[in-house]
Amino acid sequence: MELIEGIVLKQMNYKESSKIIYVYTSHGLVSVLVHGSNKLKSPYLNLVRIFSHVKLYVSGSELKTLRDGEVLNYHSDISLDIVKYTYSLHLMEVIYYFSQHEHDHEKLFQFILKIIDKIIENPIFDIYIMMAELKLLYLLGVQPLLKHCVFCDSKEGLNFSVEDGGMICSEHRTKSRYNSATMHLLLSLYYYDLSDPIELDYDQQDVVELRRLIDEYYEYHLNYRSRSRKSLRDLIGY
Ligand SMILES: [Zn+2]
Incomplete structure (x- = not known):
């Protein structure tokens, strides 16, 4: 598991209920797959929003997968x-x-x-x-x-x-x-x-x-x- 912190610059729907978010960090861009983020009950509805300053626990190499995360600032x-x-x-x-x-x-x-x-x-x-x-x-x-x-x-x-x-x-x-x-x-x-x-x-x-x-x-x-x-x-x- 890896911890990343960044700003969500962009999001894209992925398959039926998931999203890929593109997070800008101090090391550059990281793409993260967020399973089930389009479901109404998803705890990650705000986390995938553009402008959100997030802290994410991810795993995987090329395309990372969200394991857990929190929004530090919604900038809503x-x-x-x-x-x-x-x-x-x-x-x-x-x-x-x-x-x-x-x-x-x-x-x-x-x-x-x-x-x-x-x-x-x-x-x-x-x-x-x-x-x-x-x-x-x-x-x-x-x-x-x-x-x-x-x-x-x-x-x-x-x-x-x-x-x-x-x-x-x-x-x-x-x-x-x-x-x-x-x-x-x-x-x-x-x-x-x-x-x-x-x-x-x-x-x-x-x-x-x-x-x-x-x-x-x-x-x-x-x-x-x-x-x-x-x-x-x-x-x-x-
Ligand atoms: Zn001149």
Whole structure:
């Protein structure tokens, strides 16, 4: 028997009454078969829910089987708000998709636990999700170059270019696409330290622009867009 602790990112029905859950842990993704979890009397109804922080006793090698387990935190408040729920699902999908990549899972796991708390605590939660997506770029090794121009050492009038993978100085670029407040929000979130929080100053328009920038970056450099992202667009309009 083996003890694992993690966040349920995804669940899938398996045969008539069972489920497979995909749990993100400090070592990466673990798939666990939960027998009979679709039965009404199952003690594991909450344990298989997405966002649940769980502690599981499992056995088996490739596909593990649940022997016993408990929910440390349901995080059920996320489901109370459809936008928050859909946006958080998007984040879970992103983490799931990149969980097979070699990266620092311990770091991401600890970070995601904190981000989930922020999502639950704050009515304005979208910046925390974008923060997680930006920091994941770093873990995946495809982080944008932000300190100076991609083509030279200049820091003059830096503006972002998705295709070039970072900032472009005023001499090297042909046109500015983002305003300076959006650039400021990008930098603030990318370098944000959750253990040393600072006040963020931004407009909703900057959030919209940064959302687009992150979407384009993931599509261009990682060829990825989550399924929930489309549902989210239908809900929030961008
Ligand atoms: Zn330059």
